[in-house]
Amino acid sequence: MSESAPVVGITMGDPAGIGPEVIVKAYPELRQSSRPIVIGDASVIADAIEIVESSLGVESVDAVDAATFSAEAIPVLDADNVDVLVRGEVREEYGAASLEYVEKAIELAKAGDIDAITTAPINKQATKLAGSTYAGHTGMLAxxxxxxxxxxxxxxxxxxxxxxxxxxxxHEACDLVTTENVLDTIHLTAGALRDLGIDSPSIGVAGLNPHASDGGLLGDEDAAEIEPAVEQAREDGIDATGPESPDTVYVRAASGEFDCVVSMYHDQGHIPIKMLGFAGGSAVSGVNVTIGLPIIRTSVDHGTAFDIAGEGIASEQSLLDAVAVAVEMTDTDRAEPSR
Incomplete structure (x- = not known):
């Protein structure tokens, strides 16, 4: 680990979920390219260390600059907000705790104390019990x-x-397919791809209807809303193509024809990503990046997995990948591990 490596604040997520376990599992590899600090509860991380039978310790700190980022102990910015831990349970206090971690991470990122945020999963039922009106991290971050x-x-x-x-x-997703919304998403996508080091990104834009409306036989939304957005994006200097048939554009992108696909709604984009991830036999899939923010935020693309929490079997791969993307998006110079 280099002292110039980016500092990545990892929010612990719901204390009763698998977040603490995957953080402990991932820590030794994470510090090869970053300086990871957990924003959570030190006692919960200590408990997770026992669960996965790790030899790591816990370094409880009250400020980022107090962390040593050693190979022997996981630095935790300790919120000390979990009194009793019962894994796999939806509880108001766990929802409140997980929200506190995110709020602190945003504060640190805005102040420049950390270079990026990577979030472990929260439980939406628990955060709702705690009074949150957000469907997840994204709206809160925005x-x-x-x-x-x-x-x-x-x-x-x-x-x-x-x-x-x-x-x-x-139904609402279809109403949100407007020229303005599609164009905004294309622009955000192009900017994020450049942040990932792709200088001249190519973007495929999925249609809304089957076969992108098949020349108007299956609806007019593609011609009326998506096509003008693509044309404007091209006038703005973005290599955008579409609307493309949704049943083939993802295969084309995965084969290298496009650097990214702009999807019209949740399942249209999530299904191919999760099919690709799960097809490899993994219990988790992908990385979630919130684009358009003034700070860098990535996340695992899996949930709290209450059914296996505490068993020590959850895979850390999505967290490793999420931090790797966060590191890639920072401007901090990185060096090879020194220890």
Whole structure:
């Protein structure tokens, strides 16, 4: 680990979920390219260390600059907000705790104390019990950073997708397919791809209807809303193509024809990503990147997995991948491990 490696704040997620376990499992590899610090509860991380039978210790700190980022102990910015831990249970206090970690991470990122945020999974039922009105991390991150235009990008191996809409009903998702919304998402996508080191990104834009409306036989939304957005994006200097038939554009992107696909709604983009991830036999899939924010935020693309929490069997691969993407998006110079 180099002292110039980016500092990545990893929020612990719901204390009763698998987040603490995968953080402990991932820590030795994470510190090869970053300086990872957990924003959570030190006692819960200590408990997770026992679960996965790790030899690591816990370094409880009250500020980022107090962390040593050693190979022997996981630095934890300790919120000390979990009194009793019962794994696999939805509890109001766990929802409140997980929200506190995210709020602190945003504060640190805005202040420049950390270079990026990577989030472990929260439980939406628990955060709702705690009074949150957000469907997940994304809306919260946008509000706390005063961001109006933002989107979700999912990354799985060679396939990347972004979304015009996510956690809304399918009926509402169709209403949100407007020229303005599609164009905004194309622009956000192009910017995020450049942040990932792709200088001249190529973007495939999925149609809304089967076969992108098949020349008007299956609807007029593609011609009326998506096509003008693609044309404007091209006038703006973006290599965008579409609307393309949704049943083939993802295969084309995974084969290298496009650097990313702009999807019109949640399942249209999530299904190919998760098919690709799960087909490899993994229990988790992909990386979630919130694009358009003034700070860098990536996340695992899996849930709290209450059914296996505490068993020590959850895979850390998605967290490793999420931090790797966060590191790639920082401007911090990185060096090879020194120890």
């Amino acid at each position: 509000d706390y950073t005063d961001t109006e235009n933002y989107a979700m990008m999912l990354v799985e191996d060679e396939l990347r997708v972004t979304h015009v809409s996510t956690h809304v009903s399918l």
